[in-house]
Amino acid sequence: MATTADIQPQPRGDGKVHGEAPRGNQRLALGDRTNFEAGQVKIEGKPPVQITRRITRSFHAQLLANAQKNNVNPVLVPGVVDKVAHNGKCALAKKVTKKAIDEDVIVTSSDEEKEKSVNRCKQVQGSRKEVKTLTSILTARSKAMACGVTNKPNEQIVDFDETDANDELAVVEYVDELYKFYKLEEDDSRVGDYLDKQPDINSKMRSILLDWLIEVHRKFELMPETFYLTVNIIDRFLSRRMVTRRELQLVGISSMVIASKYEEVWAPQVNDFVCLSDYAYTGDQIRLMEKAILEKLEWYLTVPTPYVFLARYIKASISPDDEMKNMVFFLAELGVLDYQTTIWYSPSMIAAAAVYAAHCTLKKKPLWTETLKHHTGYSEEQLRECAKALVGFHLKAAESNLKAVYRKYSKPEYGAVARLTPAKSP
Known part of the structure; x- marks a missing residue:
């Protein structure tokens, strides 16, 4: 059986020998050093004392207290490391400097001592006096003002489509996307000032034609x-095409x-027109013109007219009578x-302005809500100019030569709204 003396140090792969003491600046690996290996206390005049317990902060x-009581100057061997971990995290190492010694001593704190050290750090940090800068003061004031603004009660947007959730024809799931698409497409179906290119007709002739078509529409x-x-x-x-005065009608x-033919279930016959x-005009003339119009418009008839937006914006007024x-x-x-008005304003703006002007005329409060603003995309300021024009037409309707609209809405079946006093100022 081999004795201790017979066991020779075995060389390692890196050329070093197991059990060989470190030389010069060579330091032991962290895994080879523990508090039990280096935990010695040197007291002047006495042999070093071997420590058999972990050196924690409390220990x-x-x-130190025992050394001061015996009037001796203890020195802990530097480089003591505790490898105890808690929840996968290594214990916190901290340098403790003694006034009488210029050498730093590393002491490992145990789990019980962590809370005390954290609390002590909080007390030290809290004792510092805060220095308020101009930037911090202005930032605090801005936050206070912002809180004051946001704390004001905001009007909520009403979900008026909720009642139609079970109505398949209302297409509640897609209605918002549909109207976003209409707003994008309405400019493609709008026209510019085309009467400059029509030498034989003017805006008055157009109004006369539409006034007559309103009567036909009612008939x-x-x-x-x-x-x-x-x-x-x-x-x-x-x-897109020049038209003579004879062809306008x-x-x-x-x-x-x-x-x-596009909108009605039972469209009137050509002979009725x-x-x-x-x-x-004869029936053949009407059919030839019908064909010419469709060819010129390239059969593009699915356009967002003011009525498309009127139906939506009236509903957004919440339970309109x-x-x-x-x-x-x-x-x-x-x-x-x-x-x-048709040239200057888009169909959606004419529809929104009509709703706003109707609120002003009937003195509905509030005149414009967050729900209407959200669904129309227009504020009161944006609609005011167009609404003033519509109120002006209402004011002159009774005395105008073109009375088809006025007569239509003066009848009891339409509530005789044309006879109501126009709004003073939208």
């Missing part, structure tokens, strides 16, 4: 969508024939009848 303080009891699509077809065709009749035009609905349609038709 280190106890050693056939057509849908509102049909009238607004008729106006759109007329304007787009006149912007023919363009109007043929446009309403197209719109009726011939009769209403007092036989000014019949008087409100009739007033909105009355103001919108007055706006469409005017050439400048």
Whole structure:
């Protein structure tokens, strides 16, 4: 059996020998050093004492207290490391400097001592006096002002589509996306100032034609969508082809024939339009013009007219009554009848301005809500100019030579809203 003396140090792969003491600046690896290996206390005049327990902060303080009591100067061997870990984290090492010794002593704190050290650090940090800079003061004031603004109660946007959740025709899941698409597409179906290119007709002739078509529309009891699509077809065709004064009424009749076929379930016959035009045109002439219009417009009839937006914006008014609905349609038709209004303002703005002007006329409070602003995309300031124009048309409707709209909305079936006092100022 081999003795201790017979065991020779075995060389390692790096050329060093196991068990060989470190030389010079060579330091032991962290895994080879423990508190048990280096935990010695040197006291002057006495042999070193071997320590058999881990050196924690509390134990280190106890050693210092005992040394001071015996009037000796203890020195802990530097480089003591505790490898105890808690929750996968190594224990926190901290340098403790003794006033009488210039050498740093590393002491490992145990888990019990961590809380005390954290609390002590908090007390030290809290004792420092805060220096307030101008930037911090201004930032604090800005936050206080922002909190004051946000704390104000904001009007909530009402989900008026909730009642139609079970109505498949209301397409509640897609309605918001549909109207976003309409807002993007409405500019493509708008026309510019085309009357400069029409030497034989003017804006007054256009108004006379539309005034007559309103009467025809009422006679056939057509849908509102049909009238607004008729106006759109007329304007787009006149912007692409020169028309004589003799053909203008023919363009109007043929446009309403197209719109009726597109919107109505039971569209009027061509012969019915011939009769209403007092036989000014034959059926063949109407069909030829109908074909010319469709070719010029490239069969593009699915356009967002003011009615598309009127239906949505009236609903956004939250439980509007019949008087409100009739007033909105009355103001919108007055706006469409005017050439400048149709050219200057988009269909969505005319519809939104009609709703706003109706609120002003009927003195509905509030005049404009967050729900309407959200769904229309317009504020009161943006609508005020167009609304003033619509109120001006209402003010002059009773004395105008073109009374088709006024007569229509003066009847009891429309609540006689045309006879109501116009709004003073939108």
